Amino acid sequence: MSKNWPLFEVFVRSKNGLEHRHCGSLHAADATMALQNARDVYTRRSEGVSIWVVESKNITASNPEHSEEFFEPAADKIYRHPTFYDLPDEVKHM
Amino acid sequence: MQDDKIKKLEERFEARIAADEKIEPRDWMPEKYRKTHIRQMSQHAHSEIVGMLPEGNWISRAPSLRRKVALLAKVQDEAGHGLYLYSACETLGISREELFEQLHTGKAKYSSIFNYPTLTWADMGAIGWLVDGAAIINQVPLCSTSYGPYARAMVRVCKEESFHQRQGFEIMMTLANGSPEQKEMAQDALNRWWWPSLMMLGPTDAESVHTAQSMKWKLKRKTNDELRQQFIDQTVPQADLLGLTIPDPELKWNEERGHYDFGPIDWDEFWQVVKGHGPCNKERLGARVKAWEEGQWVRDAAVAYAEKQSNERSLKREETVIQSKAS
Numbered sequence A: 001m002s003k004n005w006p007l008f009e010v011f012v013r014s015k016n017g018l019e020h021r022h023c024g025s026l027h028a029a030d031a032t033m034a035l036q037n038a039r040d041v042y043t044r045r046s047e048g049v050s051i052w053v054v055e056s057k058n059i060t061a062s063n064p065e066h067s068e069e070f071f072e073p074a075a076d077k078i079y080r081h082p083t084f085y086d087l088p089d090e091v092k093h094m
Numbered sequence B: 001m002q003d004d005k006i007k008k009l010e011e012r013f014e015a016r017i018a019a020d021e022k023i024e025p026r027d028w029m030p031e032k033y034r035k036t037h038i039r040q041m042s043q044h045a046h047s048e049i050v051g052m053l054p055e056g057n058w059i060s061r062a063p064s065l066r067r068k069v070a071l072l073a074k075v076q077d078e079a080g081h082g083l084y085l086y087s088a089c090e091t092l093g094i095s096r097e098e099l100f101e102q103l104h105t106g107k108a109k110y111s112s113i114f115n116y117p118t119l120t121w122a123d124m125g126a127i128g129w130l131v132d133g134a135a136i137i138n139q140v141p142l143c144s145t146s147y148g149p150y151a152r153a154m155v156r157v158c159k160e161e162s163f164h165q166r167q168g169f170e171i172m173m174t175l176a177n178g179s180p181e182q183k184e185m186a187q188d189a190l191n192r193w194w195w196p197s198l199m200m201l202g203p204t205d206a207e208s209v210h211t212a213q214s215m216k217w218k219l220k221r222k223t224n225d226e227l228r229q230q231f232i233d234q235t236v237p238q239a240d241l242l243g244l245t246i247p248d249p250e251l252k253w254n255e256e257r258g259h260y261d262f263g264p265i266d267w268d269e270f271w272q273v274v275k276g277h278g279p280c281n282k283e284r285l286g287a288r289v290k291a292w293e294e295g296q297w298v299r300d301a302a303v304a305y306a307e308k309q310s311n312e313r314s315l316k317r318e319e320t321v322i323q324s325k326a327s
């Protein structure tokens, strides 16, 4: 008869100018309650000025078992970094 | 073939931990790592939750508003600690319902210390000072444990614990500097909480079965005996400052070791309490189960309300669609 409350992931912006950061999860009946619970659980000492909650089931995550083929292509593209380019020392401000 | 593959994965896994890399929820991990972490983290979470009961008992009887708001905030923090830890535990694929089930049926353990009664207000002082003090000693090394969600939860927990210990010490100080009766109350609380606090740091190394493996996984960074010694060494001068006497006639500074020597711990008592025969085991678990069961209608009502809100929202959306089609 009784239904379990779904799981929500909580993201907190600690102050304006910084991004929201994942800080944990909690159960709540709905998103409104999740926000209120997140305030009580994760910002009891003014740790945040803004909170996002999202139901955990709505997050699509990359699979760590496929990390190699997923992330490795970036590793050999060293020309994406400024140090790849040979410039004489006389060139300033670059 | 299969075994070979697992062995390779295990080797790589152990190497990652040795190199101080963190393990995250969806990473491959040995089944034993998962199980051990679920056990330790859930025991830890249960301890935070059950740990609210002996203190919650005194919120309505705090001697001043200052003490009352502090104790209330402390107990609320412990609820928060329980929640951080439950949610970290759930990342390993066990549900909150299963975790509660294990606690409520007595299958899961929680810290033995919470099975002692809180007889006077001074116990709030002794608990904050000694029990939270011992907890801090246990928890600080866990901030760098190998499992990411556990380590992150512990960082938050440790930040919050220091106020708990300070408010406890302040209570003890006020009583110790008060009337002779108040000082005696503080001494009595110290007498009753001292030995259980030492036991709280776990069985001696010789009897601790999980130590070697836990050390490797950084679930433990110091042995129980090392933690206990550290606790004693830092607490004795604090008791001196209070003008209270630690109830151990064998307690003595050992110049050679650079540590305090202390008397034998009654491990029979410890195991009795762990096995469910402490003074308050039944009462604590009973109170916890009662709170959970009596809160059922609130949780059901919240679900019903959430469903109603969501139905009304989709009804409104449909109306808007119909209206815009009509116009």
Ligand SMILES: [Fe+2]
Pocket (backbone or CB within 6 Å): B048, B077, B078, B081, B157, B161
């Ligand atoms: Fe705590």
Ligand SMILES: [Fe+2]
Pocket (backbone or CB within 6 Å): B078, B132, B135, B161, B164
């Ligand atoms: Fe605490």
